Amino acid sequence: MATPTAAPSRGRYLARRVLRLLVSLWIVLTLSFLMVHLIPGDPARASLGLTAPQELVESRRAELGLDRPLPVQYLTYLGDLARGDLGVSFTSRLPVSRLIGERILATLHLAGLALVVVLIAGVAAGLLATVVAHSGRHRGTDLAFSGGSGVLVAMPEFVTAVGLVAAFGVTLRWLPVAGLAGPDSYLLPVLALASGPAAALARIVRAEGLRVLDLEYIRTARAKRLTRSRLYLRHALPNCLTATLTVAGLTLSSLVAGTVLIENVFAWPGLGSAIVSSITQKDYPLTQGLILVLSGIVLLVNFAVDLLIMAVDPRSALGEV
Template structure:
């Protein structure tokens, strides 16, 4: 396990360096000047040059790159060009909202997908199975940028049950969580059904049934645990995506998370914030996938023995 954690740490460091370097180069190649965005169209060339020198944007690109990584090694994510405050404080303010949205979306997805997938597998080939898979297909097919506004029209404007946007009110998380959780639930339900149907034909399932175990003992204890292995993989990938900030959903609902901060910073050409957001997203994604492998080993003893 120690060697595995060391490999995970090396992978996180290497991929973070690659992602950070690519983002640094690409964002500096994109047309647009942050100084012009900050000062407006009527600023004099002298004011622009003074601000560019103050922010260090007049330095050669290689020097800016070295300064960026030297700061990261020291735990310094840089200073926001637009907000004029440490990037770490901005990330600290926004990340809890993204984490809340990701966990609530995951909870909704699990509450929908597990009963739906198990029900479809137990009723395979019948009308219940066809209905469950049709519902999941619709869930996969509906894009977030359409479902979000429809939920706002129905439940915020029409019924006035939930706030339209923001995160200040107590139930503001419901609609964005449902928007994200619906697609994830559909994917998990289909994956769980397929995995369960494969497990149902295994010899140990027939042996458990021959011993007279209850339906829960056969399907809940034996089948479901082994069927979770491919589901855990999908779950880890999707959770990494959610933690990275579901950009479209956060923008639609004006949710103050990392996704919205990233979009705003790209528009303002706020280089340090964009680099930090994408770096945090990549590290979260890699870490969640590493933790997924640990859960995999806990579910399947063969994997523990192979390590």
């Protein structure tokens, strides 16, 4: 039965999370605005070419609104965002929202598939490692898991990506290494994105599983001579969910951020590759829009995970334990 303070506590928790989400979005868009204006070079000169007359460059600067004071540009940017307008690309002169819409699915598909691989492989490997470690046998297998997973966690994503390209794309020529040409194009980018997070999740599931298996209720369940599958899956696994959900949310956030590197290695037509080209072309509106969308996805994922944890384990989320 819920306590009288449960509903207000949930309401305050939700209000704090919404406020934190809005403040975080404001900080992101403000920092992205300031960052792009610190990039050396003149966007007007970059769009017209080095040989363009100075008069034409000044006219282009006025057209882009770059001749106005920075605070005025910032307030104009905020006003446009409030109307749902991300601006127009300096380079292509197309709406930023349209350019992002053409690429966002490729990034979400890549990150989503990588998350599925992380969850399946990470949880399965972590549970197997828990069983092996808890049994006390197969000491060598447990050490191999710890060492191998540690290497994968420490390996930078771009190093993993380059290694996969060299092995399966260049040497063996089994898989394509650039672009999105079919289902097999997903294999190497997804593996490059998922290998490190899957290893990290497996290590956390193993540690949490070993902790849960030492709890009193598990000893009671074992005394009732339950089968191992029922003991691990029905009693131990559900109690690892809170930590697993938290890590899964952080993992998806890191996967979305990791696409910036991976997409450039594999020439993937997503937001990650677009953000690098927009920075080199000094395309302020496109860079700001891409940073805002990618950061917004990460923040919304973390917000959703907070709500999911509150539903699964309210006492932990509300600080009542």
